[in-house]
Amino acid sequence: MIHNSGEAANERPKIIVLLKQVPDIEEVKFDTEKGTLDRSSAKAEPNPFDLNALEAGVQIKEKLGGTITVVSMGPPQAESALRDALARGADRAILLTDKKFGGADTLATSYTLASAIKKLGNFDLIICGEKTVDGDTGQVGPEVAEHLGIPHVAYVSEIKKCDKEGFVTVSQMGEYRYLTELKSFGLITVTKDINEPRLPSLRDKLKARKSEIEIWSVDDLTNGADRNKFGIMGSPTSVYKITIPSVEGRRGKIFRGTPDEATKKFVEELEKILKV
Amino acid sequence: MGEYKGVMTFAEQEDGKIHPVSYELLGKGGDIADKLGVKLSCVLLGFQMKNEVNELIYHGADKIFFHDHPSLKEFDTIRYKQNIVNLVKEENPEIFLLGATHLGRSLGPRIAVALKTGLTADCIDLKVDEEGNLIQIRPAFSGNILAHIKTKTRPQMYTVRYKLMEKRERDPTRKGEIIMKDSEVIENSGTKNLKKEKAGEVNITGADIIVSGGRGLKKPDDFKILRELADILGGVVGSSRPLVDEGWIGREHQVGFSGNTVKPKLYFACGISGAPQT
Numbered sequence: 001m002i003h004n005s006g007e008a009a010n011e012r013p014k015i016i017v018l019l020k021q022v023p024d025i026e027e028v029k030f031d032t033e034k035g036t037l038d039r040s041s042a043k044a045e046p047n048p049f050d051l052n053a054l055e056a057g058v059q060i061k062e063k064l065g066g067t068i069t070v071v072s073m074g075p076p077q078a079e080s081a082l083r084d085a086l087a088r089g090a091d092r093a094i095l096l097t098d099k100k101f102g103g104a105d106t107l108a109t110s111y112t113l114a115s116a117i118k119k120l121g122n123f124d125l126i127i128c129g130e131k132t133v134d135g136d137t138g139q140v141g142p143e144v145a146e147h148l149g150i151p152h153v154a155y156v157s158e159i160k161k162c163d164k165e166g167f168v169t170v171s172q173m174g175e176y177r178y179l180t181e182l183k184s185f186g187l188i189t190v191t192k193d194i195n196e197p198r199l200p201s202l203r204d205k206l207k208a209r210k211s212e213i214e215i216w217s218v219d220d221l222t223n224g225a226d227r228n229k230f231g232i233m234g235s236p237t238s239v240y241k242i243t244i245p246s247v248e249g250r251r252g253k254i255f256r257g258t259p260d261e262a263t264k265k266f267v268e269e270l271e272k273i274l275k276v
Numbered sequence: 277m278g279e280y281k282g283v284m285t286f287a288e289q290e291d292g293k294i295h296p297v298s299y300e301l302l303g304k305g306g307d308i309a310d311k312l313g314v315k316l317s318c319v320l321l322g323f324q325m326k327n328e329v330n331e332l333i334y335h336g337a338d339k340i341f342f343h344d345h346p347s348l349k350e351f352d353t354i355r356y357k358q359n360i361v362n363l364v365k366e367e368n369p370e371i372f373l374l375g376a377t378h379l380g381r382s383l384g385p386r387i388a389v390a391l392k393t394g395l396t397a398d399c400i401d402l403k404v405d406e407e408g409n410l411i412q413i414r415p416a417f418s419g420n421i422l423a424h425i426k427t428k429t430r431p432q433m434y435t436v437r438y439k440l441m442e443k444r445e446r447d448p449t450r451k452g453e454i455i456m457k458d459s460e461v462i463e464n465s466g467t468k469n470l471k472k473e474k475a476g477e478v479n480i481t482g483a484d485i486i487v488s489g490g491r492g493l494k495k496p497d498d499f500k501i502l503r504e505l506a507d508i509l510g511g512v513v514g515s516s517r518p519l520v521d522e523g524w525i526g527r528e529h530q531v532g533f534s535g536n537t538v539k540p541k542l543y544f545a546c547g548i549s550g551a552p553q554t
Contacts, residue, residue: 025418106385107394136416137397139385142353146389151354151466154382172475173351173378174290179471186466193527236394236429243422245415274484274541 012066013162015057016120017090018113018128018144019050019072021081025133030244046081049129051088052190055197057127058089060162066124067091071116073101073109079213087200087208094120098217103232106135110143111234115225116216117148125167126187130155141189151186157193280430283309284369286360287320287332287340288379290351294320294328297375299443301436302336304402305373306444311404314370315339319363321356321459323349333452336444340452341367345459350472351379354465357386362460364391369431371410376435384435394427396434410434439482439539480529485511486540488531489519492547496524502546514538516548 027042057068070085072078073096082093096116104112117123126145131138138154145152158170160179167182172191182188200208218227228234253269255262285305288295302318309316317339318332323346332340343359364372364387372387374380376398388395400422401413410432412425427433480486487506489499499513506513514531515524531538 025420028417028420030417030420105394106397107389107392110385110389134417136418138381139388139395139397142382142385143389146357146386152382152386153467154353155378168470173382174295175475175479176290176472177475178469181468181470183464183466183468192530237396237425237427239423239425241424243424245419245422270542 013060013064013124014066014122015060015068016117016123016126017050017054017057017068017070017085018126018141019054019070019081019085020047020132020134021045021072021074021078022047022132022134044077044080046084047129047132047134049131049133049190049192051129051197052192052194053127053129054085054088054090055195056159056188056190057125058198059195060125060159061089064162069094069120069123071113071120072096073104073112073116076215082213083208083211084200086211086213087204088198089200089204092214093211094214094216096216096221098230100218100227100233101231103235103238104230105235105237106137106139106143107236108229108231108234110140110147111225111229112221112231113140114144114147115221117144118224119216119221124185125182126150128187128189130189130191138189141187145187148187151182152188153180153182153186154189156188156190159188159194280368280370282314282317282367282369283312283371283373284317284319284364284367284431285337286372286374286380286383287318288375288377289320289322289325289328292322292325292328292349294331295375295377295379296443297377297380297436297438298332299335300438300441301373301375302332303443304436304441305371306336308371308402308404308410312370312408317341317367317369319343319360321345321348321359329454331446333454334446334448334450336450338452340454341457342454343457343459345461347461348459350469351383352462352465352467352469353383353386354467355462356383357390358460358462359457360387361390363457364431372431372433374433374435376437380435384433388433391431391433393429393431393433396425396427399434399436400440402434402436480512480514480531480538483512483538484540485509485542485544486514486531486538487511487544487546488514488516488548489525489546490516490548491518492549493519493524499525502544505544509542511540511542514543 021044023042029038029041068090069092070090071094128141153169155171156169161168169180255265283305285301287298306316315338318337319341321343374384396412399412399414403411416423487502489502503513515529520530
């Protein structure tokens with residue numbers, strides 16, 4: 001393992017996992033009239049992909065030792081997602097929360113997370129989910145890597161090797177599967193295929209309930225970071241309108257005739273659809 | 277922002293073959309360029325792909341910037357990013373488009389950060405408003421809402437969903453300019469491709485026909501029936517989450533929010549209760 005600080009090899013890896021709290025997407029309700037979403041309609045949960053990221057970190061830790069620090073940006077309530085992460089094997093949890101972080105697009109979000117990682121100092125590997133289920137951009141991971149000037153591998157479905165020399169990952173890009181060596185420190189984004197996140201034990205849950213979540217605000221990051229790049233101020237993109245896609249009403253269609261005739265009509269209909 | 281002008285698209289290639297999304301980008305990029313009254317250019321990175329370069333012109337590009345170098349033959353995020361960033365800083369396009377493929381979604385964010393500009397992911401439509409700004413429409417919350425987005429920085433950058441935009445009719449008489457660019461060579465990019473192989477797996481996100489099974493199936497073997505239909509139709513087999521969780525079928529078959537977003541033309545839902553998972 002080559003440390004980004006240039007410290008001696010053989011050191012146990014320092015792993016950072018990025019995690020976001022999201023509304024349970026299968027429960028959240030949308031107001032089709034107003035074009036808004038009612039976040040209170042659904043309970044919040046850790047982004048499912050980020051749990052795969054955390055599990056990947058825990059598995060590396062089980063093999064090589066080391067520590068896992070989970071970093072999240074969000075409202076104060078996101079603390080519960082971080083407690084969950086502690087129960088699942090993280091050693092330290094930091095919540096970046098401040099009104100000034102609000103309204104951030106992916107550029108400002110990734111800048112904020114990267115600023116926190118810089119403040120944390122040394123790390124060997126940053127792991128994040130390939131995307132979140134609410135924003136659904138998949139951009140924050142690679143953007144964090146660029147802010148930090150480190151390499152990344154996206155869509156990692158397997159960590160083939162992790163040892164002192166670095167990591168070998170399997171990632172799917174289009175029709176190909178790549179075997180990629182991450183020669184020193186870097187960032188990976190992981191897919192659902194990488195593992196099956198374990199459920200925390202009751203004992204770990206109880207322990208996590210008492211653990212400390214560190215809260216960092218804008219002032220904790222400004223030593224080295226530019227406060228104009230946080231939140232809405234630092235966001236070049238903005239949503240100015242939300243619409244609910246019109247759902248075409250389901251229309252049934254009955255194909256009549258003898259079995260052969262009806263089947264023929266049905267197949268013709270399918271062919272029409274496929275030609276579009 | 278007068279110094280930014282023109283529309284530029286990224287031409288994705290794999291094994292020296294242009295990815296079809298690149299032609300779709302030229303189609304959409306061409307529409308926007310026409311509306312704004314500007315030129316459409318295209319950046320290609322690769323090695324020795326002379327004939328393919330012309331294809332980009334036949335599909336609508338006015339100008340191709342070709343980085344022809346062995347170090348760019350295979351995709352490498354850092355090498356590709358650096359060369360594209362150099363070019364964009366020289367050419368100052370007002371709009372830069374990439375395909376929302378795995379490659380585009382890994383590369384685009386790095387370019388955007390290096391250029392200190394905004395990037396909108398996975399657009400399904402792009403419109404030009406009265407002031408000449410681009411309005412980007414993209415789904416969020418797993419497709420439950422459509423967000424309309426504007427970018428205040430330049431270039432305005434977007435990844436555009438594959439198989440949604442129209443490409444233009446191939447016109448082999450079309451003329452364009454090919455500009456050979458000197459490439460910045462980065463010896464150590466931090467990653468190294470050791471091997472690549474055809475995945476040969478179900479590509480459920482790109483499938484036109486999906487035959488999907490849900491809790492209505494009685495036993496794992498029932499998927500054989502669906503597979504038979506999928507094979508006849510040239511489609512793939514999908515599954516709802518419970519059956520994947522039960523281990524009846526691999527995760528790569530899962531359709532839905534936490535699995536794979538699909539956009540087939542034809543979807544057979546067999547034994548699925550009808551949650552809005554597509």
